Amino acid sequence: MTHALRCTGYERTDAQIVRALGCMLTTADGREIIDMESGVWAVGLGHSHPRVNNALRSQLDRITHIGYRVSAAIQDEAATALLESAGLVGGRCVFLSSGSEAVEFGAQATRRITGKPLLLALANTFLGSYGSVARRNPDEWHPFDWTPCAACPPQQACSEACPHLREIPFDRLGGFVFEAGSAHIRFPPAKLVAGLRDAVRAHGGRIVANEVTTGMGRTGRLFGFEHFDLDPDIVALGKGLGNGYPVSAVLLRDATAEALLSTGFRYAQSHQNDPLGCAVALEVLRTLQDEQLIERCATIGAAFLRGLDRLAEPHAPIVEARGYGLLTAIALAEDDEGFSRDELVDRLFERGFLVGYKADPSLLRFFPPLTIPEETLDRCLDALDGILS
Numbered sequence: 001m002t003h004a005l006r007c008t009g010y011e012r013t014d015a016q017i018v019r020a021l022g023c024m025l026t027t028a029d030g031r032e033i034i035d036m037e038s039g040v041w042a043v044g045l046g047h048s049h050p051r052v053n054n055a056l057r058s059q060l061d062r063i064t065h066i067g068y069r070v071s072a073a074i075q076d077e078a079a080t081a082l083l084e085s086a087g088l089v090g091g092r093c094v095f096l097s098s099g100s101e102a103v104e105f106g107a108q109a110t111r112r113i114t115g116k117p118l119l120l121a122l123a124n125t126f127l128g129s130y131g132s133v134a135r136r137n138p139d140e141w142h143p144f145d146w147t148p149c150a151a152c153p154p155q156q157a158c159s160e161a162c163p164h165l166r167e168i169p170f171d172r173l174g175g176f177v178f179e180a181g182s183a184h185i186r187f188p189p190a191k192l193v194a195g196l197r198d199a200v201r202a203h204g205g206r207i208v209a210n211e212v213t214t215g216m217g218r219t220g221r222l223f224g225f226e227h228f229d230l231d232p233d234i235v236a237l238g239k240g241l242g243n244g245y246p247v248s249a250v251l252l253r254d255a256t257a258e259a260l261l262s263t264g265f266r267y268a269q270s271h272q273n274d275p276l277g278c279a280v281a282l283e284v285l286r287t288l289q290d291e292q293l294i295e296r297c298a299t300i301g302a303a304f305l306r307g308l309d310r311l312a313e314p315h316a317p318i319v320e321a322r323g324y325g326l327l328t329a330i331a332l333a334e335d336d337e338g339f340s341r342d343e344l345v346d347r348l349f350e351r352g353f354l355v356g357y358k359a360d361p362s363l364l365r366f367f368p369p370l371t372i373p374e375e376t377l378d379r380c381l382d383a384l385d386g387i388l389s
Helices: 050-060 073-085 099-114 147-151 190-202 254-262 275-290 293-312 341-350 374-388
Strands: 017-021 024-027 032-035 092-096 118-122 141-144 173-179 206-210 234-237 248-252 318-324 327-332 356-358 363-366
Touching: 032 374, 050 275, 073 092, 073 248, 073 275, 092 099, 092 275, 099 118, 099 173, 099 206, 099 234, 099 248, 099 254, 173 190, 190 206, 248 254, 275 293, 293 318, 293 327, 293 374, 341 356, 341 363, 341 374
Parallel strands: 118 141, 118 173, 173 206, 206 234
Antiparallel strands: 017 024, 024 032, 092 248, 234 248, 318 327, 327 363, 356 363
16 A cells, blocks of 8 residues: 555556666666656656756755745856757746746736737647646637548638638737647648738737747757748747656747746746756756757657657557657557557567657657667567567
């Protein structure tokens, strides 16, 4: 019996982890398991990365937490580096504690600036676990089903004149919160994203990029929005930003930050701009850049996706493989007499691979650390092939 409250909705194994290093988890009985989910998609540099751990220890010896009325140099150093990396030089950055909080901050800031409570989001995106981004009330959010747009002819422009886009109340929108690769690992047409961006801005709205899952190199670019012509006003970061440490950030373009502050906006929480979180975030960014992990992610992710594609042909349970970088998944067929999705996940775990599974839609997800050895990815493909065979 455990007294730790388990309320995530995810099934849990009985494995007790005593050590985590790189992409490897070690159980109390000495078993080794490859973590193909990077924890909760957060440990992009791998578990217990030495550079991040050293930055933590070093900052711990100086200062971990301060209040609102004093400051530390590491706060501005980390903020400046992140803003420059996102092309928001001269803007402002606030460090928070979770990705959900960062997205909610961005949503509330957009509403405050524009005076319009309604925000646009693509259907089936996961924006956060609390606040307005979790409630998705119809007076606060307009979900747009872009499925018909996937079949749109390339020469046809995305504009408010399109029958699908005419359903969107652009005049009432305060902004567009975009997630580059939804929880379903589907990617909308780039021209659609650009069309929505232009229409929202034409009506005075702001663009918010939710990079909690897709940021920090996960898609083979530093930020997922770099796969699209988006040019966001606000960027929300989390998960990989702390490599397992709970820190998130909101980046604001200079004009957007000034507009927000001019409204008298106030937001204070106990661990806002904590020096320890700032030090971790800065070291994660530097490590990604110094070790060229983003480029590596693009290369090995493309090879892994090709491997998943090859498995789809001989194995009918694999409907489709899709992804960018190491944000990858396979869509699975429904269970039948010869195939069980739950059994597939269990068999992979027996072979030493902890993978993600989402029942609706039926997806097997692979979000391993960007540092995972290529041969380990090949072993995962071999295991999947062997089980399906």
